[in-house]
Amino acid sequence: MSNSPHPWQEAVRPSPFHGAAASHSLTNEWLRRGAYTVADVYSTVEQEYDALRAGAGLVDHSPLNKVRISGKNARPFLNRLLTGNADDLPLRQSLSSLFCNDAGHVIGLARLLRVHVEEYHLYTEENHTSWLWDTAKGYNDIQIDNFTHDTGVLGIFGRQAADILLAAGADGAEELEPSHHDAFMLRQARLRILKTMLMGEPGYYLYVDPKDALLVWETLMKAGEAHGLAPVGRRAQDICRIEAGELRAGTDFIGALEAVHGNRPRSPFECGLDALVDLEKDHFVGLRALSHGAHNQKRTSIVCLRVEGTEAVTGARILSNGQLIGVVTSSAWSPSLGHVAALATVAAGNARPGEVVQIEFFTTNELEPETRKLEAIIVEK
Amino acid sequence: MAGHDVIIVGAGHNGLVAAAYLARAGLDVLVCERASQVGGSLANTEICPGFIGASGAHDVTLMAPAIISDLNLSAFGLNFIPLPGRATLLRDGGYIGSYANTHQTACDIERYCHRDAERYRDYERHMARQRNLFKTLLMSPFPDIAMLGRDDHHLPEAVAKGLKAMGKDTMFEALTFWFRSCKDHLDQYFETDALKAHIAGPSFVGAPRGPFSPGTAYLLLHSQLGAHMQGLQGFVRGGTQKLGEALLSAVKTFGGKVLCDAEVSGVNLAKGAVVSVTLADGSVHEAKSIVSNLDLKRTFLTLFDWEALSDPLLAQVGHFRMQGSVANMNIALDGLPEFPGLPDGCPLLAGRLNFTASLSDMERAFDCWKDSRTPDYPPLEVTLPSLSDPSLCPPGKHVLSIHIQYIPNHLMAGNWDDEKKEALAVRVLSLVAEHSPNLKDLILGWTLDVPPDLEDKFALTGGDIHHGDMSLDQLLFNRPLPGYTNHRTPFKNFYMCGASTHPGGGVMGAPGALAARSVLNDLGYAGS
Numbered sequence: 050m051s052n053s054p055h056p057w058q059e060a061v062r063p064s065p066f067h068g069a070a071a072s073h074s075l076t077n078e079w080l081r082r083g084a085y086t087v088a089d090v091y092s093t094v095e096q097e098y099d100a101l102r103a104g105a106g107l108v109d110h111s112p113l114n115k116v117r118i119s120g121k122n123a124r125p126f127l128n129r130l131l132t133g134n135a136d137d138l139p140l141r142q143s144l145s146s147l148f149c150n151d152a153g154h155v156i157g158l159a160r161l162l163r164v165h166v167e168e169y170h171l172y173t174e175e176n177h178t179s180w181l182w183d184t185a186k187g188y189n190d191i192q193i194d195n196f197t198h199d200t201g202v203l204g205i206f207g208r209q210a211a212d213i214l215l216a217a218g219a220d221g222a223e224e225l226e227p228s229h230h231d232a233f234m235l236r237q238a239r240l241r242i243l244k245t246m247l248m249g250e251p252g253y254y255l256y257v258d259p260k261d262a263l264l265v266w267e268t269l270m271k272a273g274e275a276h277g278l279a280p281v282g283r284r285a286q287d288i289c290r291i292e293a294g295e296l297r298a299g300t301d302f303i304g305a306l307e308a309v310h311g312n313r314p315r316s317p318f319e320c321g322l323d324a325l326v327d328l329e330k331d332h333f334v335g336l337r338a339l340s341h342g343a344h345n346q347k348r349t350s351i352v353c354l355r356v357e358g359t360e361a362v363t364g365a366r367i368l369s370n371g372q373l374i375g376v377v378t379s380s381a382w383s384p385s386l387g388h389v390a391a392l393a394t395v396a397a398g399n400a401r402p403g404e405v406v407q408i409e410f411f412t413t414n415e416l417e418p419e420t421r422k423l424e425a426i427i428v429e430k
Numbered sequence: 431m432a433g434h435d436v437i438i439v440g441a442g443h444n445g446l447v448a449a450a451y452l453a454r455a456g457l458d459v460l461v462c463e464r465a466s467q468v469g470g471s472l473a474n475t476e477i478c479p480g481f482i483g484a485s486g487a488h489d490v491t492l493m494a495p496a497i498i499s500d501l502n503l504s505a506f507g508l509n510f511i512p513l514p515g516r517a518t519l520l521r522d523g524g525y526i527g528s529y530a531n532t533h534q535t536a537c538d539i540e541r542y543c544h545r546d547a548e549r550y551r552d553y554e555r556h557m558a559r560q561r562n563l564f565k566t567l568l569m570s571p572f573p574d575i576a577m578l579g580r581d582d583h584h585l586p587e588a589v590a591k592g593l594k595a596m597g598k599d600t601m602f603e604a605l606t607f608w609f610r611s612c613k614d615h616l617d618q619y620f621e622t623d624a625l626k627a628h629i630a631g632p633s634f635v636g637a638p639r640g641p642f643s644p645g646t647a648y649l650l651l652h653s654q655l656g657a658h659m660q661g662l663q664g665f666v667r668g669g670t671q672k673l674g675e676a677l678l679s680a681v682k683t684f685g686g687k688v689l690c691d692a693e694v695s696g697v698n699l700a701k702g703a704v705v706s707v708t709l710a711d712g713s714v715h716e717a718k719s720i721v722s723n724l725d726l727k728r729t730f731l732t733l734f735d736w737e738a739l740s741d742p743l744l745a746q747v748g749h750f751r752m753q754g755s756v757a758n759m760n761i762a763l764d765g766l767p768e769f770p771g772l773p774d775g776c777p778l779l780a781g782r783l784n785f786t787a788s789l790s791d792m793e794r795a796f797d798c799w800k801d802s803r804t805p806d807y808p809p810l811e812v813t814l815p816s817l818s819d820p821s822l823c824p825p826g827k828h829v830l831s832i833h834i835q836y837i838p839n840h841l842m843a844g845n846w847d848d849e850k851k852e853a854l855a856v857r858v859l860s861l862v863a864e865h866s867p868n869l870k871d872l873i874l875g876w877t878l879d880v881p882p883d884l885e886d887k888f889a890l891t892g893g894d895i896h897h898g899d900m901s902l903d904q905l906l907f908n909r910p911l912p913g914y915t916n917h918r919t920p921f922k923n924f925y926m927c928g929a930s931t932h933p934g935g936g937v938m939g940a941p942g943a944l945a946a947r948s949v950l951n952d953l954g955y956a957g958s
Contacts, residue, residue, distance in 0.1 A: 055776065056527060057529060150599075176548070179548040180552070195544075195548065306552075307555065309559050310595050310597075311600050312595050312597060
């Protein structure tokens with residue numbers, strides 16, 4: 050933008066893909082994510098869901114927070130930061146992990162890419178840069194900077210994703226192993242492509258210079274015409290995310306840095322993210338708290354629910370034998386499961402699959418207030 | 431004369447809030463005010479014919495929302511104009527702005543320092559946690575800390591719950607935060623001097639302390655206590671006096687009586703209990719409870735015979751620190767003053783403007799206050815209320831209000847007189863004119879109140895607008911004095927409801943509401 054806007058005009062930024070996304074939007078329904086707006090729905094939620102599950106979906110992930118960590122000490126720093134083993138992460142590979150504070154409470158989920166020998170990129174849902182600086186104090190030769198606004202992120206997910214990428218001319222990308230990434234050319238655009246799974250679908254993340262954003266979008270959309278590619282907004286993504294049991298920071302749990310109330314943060318075990326925590330590691334922030342029986346001191350658990358009825362029940366209370374035991378954090382009608390799927394936080398000890406619970410929420414039916422009571426079953430993730 | 435249930439001495443905003451709550455509960459309430467109008471320092475002042483300025487507070491961002499809705503003040507004509515934010519104008523022509531939206535403020539800071547912009551989000555989260563705890567303290571009577579754990583003295587449930595919910599880390603943060611200086615606290619987050627001064631600026635209005643003084647980090651919080659309502663509260667349409675008038679209407683509607691030009695000259699004791707007040711005209715009025723809206727010193731030193739005050743009380747009241755540190759200037763203008771430092775269309779012009787660009791500059795000005803001199807560069811807080819409220823002056827004209835910080839009550843060079851005030855006004859106008867080149871050509875008239883004027887007009891001892899320094903030794907369980915919590919005093923039936931009591935100064939109304947609660951409890955209206 051030649052005339053950079055004044056701060057008071059700059060509350061929300063358009064994503065680098067906004068121009069293209071807007072031309073595909075039939076609904077003009079936008080949603081604020083971090084500093085950006087992204088599409089909530091482009092055409093209809095059902096069409097977009099179907100494209101993602103049957104063909105492929107193009108998703109704008111630019112609001113993701115991006116931090117570059119470089120220098121000689123980047124590796125030991127990150128290994129101390131993340132609960133997974135980042136020490137021997139090879140070049141051009143990535144790691145899904147999380148990081149905690151000293152108390153062993155989850156700050157955020159992270160995807161770490163090693164892009165050079167001494168340079169890593171860390172992708173998170175929320176902005177933790179200031180905390181990363183604090184945590185890096187004591188390390189010399191380490192640079193941490195936030196480059197969120199300098200990179201657009203486009204996801205292409207679904208069973209046709211690889212074919213579309215090939216048709217688009219990203220030569221060699223189809224040979225990427227899962228969780229591997231590399232630099233590619235797509236027409237005149239240099240970009241980095243990571244192969245991974247998201248929302249239960251295989252696919253790719255494309256990290257793009259904002260000046261190439263529209264070119265990349267259009268190239269993919271053209272290549273995807275024959276493969277059922279459609280841009281997919283946040284609502285349809287959410288359905289797939291809930292079906293796959295993927296948590297989102299700020300939605301399904303409150304990050305330890307964001308929490309205003311001291312009893313809100315959760316341990317990785319309370320989030321059901323045990324698999325991402327390597328208690329055998331020599332050290333990471335929060336290890337001491339987590340290895341001291343945090344496993345057994347779970348106050349809450351995050352569970353998947355199968356809810357009767359057809360409507361979303363996000364925010365509803367969960368009761369067991371009349372006792373309040375938790376709250377629904379995400380929910381949607383799942384076309385492929387054929388029922389309402391939900392993620393919920395419940396008091397520990399109530400998380401056994403097969404257990405029947407009651408869902409209760411207030412709503413209106415043509416402006417008539419109603420208290421809705423539904424049954425739900427806790428299901429395996 | 432027939433007795434009342436409650437007599438309230440002084441019709442400042444806290445006295446009126448207390449009166450409204452008590453009258454609403456069905457009590458027979460009489461408010462006695464020395465001046466010929468209510469509202470105390472909320473009074474409007476006429477700068478010159480047709481121009482309305484603020485003689486005390488410029489805006490009322492701290493007024494507790496619960497009180498506004500409890501007393502239905504909007505129905506009594508109270509109408510707020512939101513403040514869009516604040517700006518600090520820098521000498522090089524730039525500015526730093528803050529807005530109701532944290533993200534927007536971070537964008538603004540980003541122009542100066544990327545690091546500070548990231549830190550700002552952190553800072554705001556920290557303040558939100560502290561605010562969250564403090565919110566519960568604000569509207570709860572503070573327990574007698576020496577009695578905690580004995581008999582049935584417990585922390586109020588809301589406070590206990592708040593403490594429990596805050597978690598260990600926030601508790602540790604709080605414990606250090608309370609004792610720290612404003613400078614030390616801001617240094618933990620920020621690098622840019624001007625940003626630190628920008629954040630600290632409004633917190634020090636009326637505080638006889640500098641940003642380097644220990645315990646001043648708390649002031650950052652106190653000035654933010656209304657922040658969760660930011661964008662909803664701000665200026666009062668028609669001037670701050672309208673808040674006093676709305677409270678007066680509320681009191682009257684609930685059946686309370688208000689006597690103006692009725693100075694209470696003393697209270698009368700019987701067997702250690704206060705039973706009546708004597709007015710300046712010699713009339714005596716009896717009541718079951720008497721509530722003083724006066725500051726601590728005036729309450730005990732002017733209403734009581736000193737023989738009646740026990741030995742430690744007299745000394746403690748004497749040592750309570752009340753020191754004026756702010757002067758208030760209102761200027762009538764022939765047109766809109768230009769502030770070229772703000773780009774065209776910047777909404778912050780209608781907010782608060784500061785000009786001090788470093789904490790050291792603030793501290794140096796405070797040094798002058800300690801030496802009983804007026805500083806050469808007093809920190810200024812400028813507002814242009816007529817920009818959002820044209821009813822304050824004739825069309826096309828404007829009103830500019832200025833809080834001038836670190837103006838001592840007593841001057842080394844002798845008492846305040848017209849000559850000294852004129853010199854201060856000239857100095858302040860030239861400081862503002864550095865940022866507003868056309869200001870001096872627009873001036874139609876001005877008024878200036880220095881601390882002794884504020885003392886005369888509003889009975890603020892020492893000219894202290896907060897009814898006592900808000901440092902940790904005079905806050906919470908120490909306000910007004912250790913052991914005198916719940917707005918009760920050593921004298922039976924006698925209460926205090928002014929800003930000398932918990933939770934302190936600023937146009938909040940909380941001391942008045944809490945005092946009313948104690949009176950109602952003691953009169954057997956528990957649960958009201």
